[in-house]
Amino acid sequence: MSFFDDLPEAPAGLREPQLSRPAWSGPPSDELPGMVPSGGFVLRGPNAVVALKAVEVFSTGCILDLVWSVRRSEESDSGWLEVMERGFERPGLPGILIGVALPDGRKAFAGDPSMVEGSLDIPGPFLVPREGGGSSADDEQAEGSAKYWLWPRPAEGDLQIVAKWDDAGLPEGSLIVPAEPLARAREEVRTYWSE
Template identity: 45%
Template sequence: MSFFHDLPEQPERPRQSRAVQPGWFGPPSDEVPGIARVGGFAYKSQRMVIVLKLVEVYSSGCLLDLVWSVRRGNESDQEWREIVEESYNHPRSSLDTRTGLELGVAFTDGRKAVAAIHGPAAFDDPDDVTGPVLTTLGGGGGSNNDEYVQFTGRYWLWPLPEEDTTFVVRWRALGVPESSLAVSGDQFGEALGHVQKYWNG
């Protein structure tokens, strides 16, 4: 007889249903996104670029992949260290969105949203959100050396735009004035046609 033969069985526990996240919360966890390869400059100068590299399109919204890069000029070592530190785009305050890189979106019907560190759950009734909502999801890594610095950031936009959409950026500390990039609604629609669900039922 096995030593483990008479150990008690684990009791059955009630099966927990998966909580349904609201659309503004973030990308669905059960979809393969379609890709809108926008590949456009929201801002470009001799020293700095801010690029909307691509957009992952889901059934409920889209994930923006943003890249920014600064090229060193004649700054001293200390000045360059300050630029590198600013380029990390650390939030100075959880309630202050107007520091570092500012990102917003404008729809053709006049609606707009500005990227915030917290989603609507922090400030509004989460069951009564009409959007649009633009949420900061964090960075995706970066690199720097004595010649350039480059970082990435990810942002969730809900709901998915059905019309032409303008992305607006500004970064006062790095000398970036308010600049914009327009993306056509057709690009979102085409990528939406490539979204795949994990499960059919």
């Protein structure tokens, strides 16, 4: 006889409750986003760029798809090795500060210290790094990509993506994502399942 023989069986058809993921942590898992495909340069210098490839718009927020690239100029082999190592030292954008100015005047920053556990009862906005992306490098160029979840979805109006990359000598710059394509993308959001 086992200790567990007297354990009652679960009623048929009963499912364990599933933990729901907070909306600030990422996009809904059952939506096809609307797209703002035409991006542009957030920062652009003689040997380094940060660009927005696209914005994926969901019912609750947006994913910003960013890429960065730096090309070799006068660096020695050891100097270039340092540039490449900085590009791989952490996931995402190496030493690049990223932020978003929302139409209502609020701001969100990647790596915002208020995102520490225990303080997530504040209303946001948040700019949360997403899984994925990566980096690659060779003797002439280092490049990578990163995605950020912007929550909550911004109100109607222009969205301003702001960046600064001190290591590459690029001062603060920005790119405006116009209100019109964002509004069209909001209308294109579709759920997977019919209600």
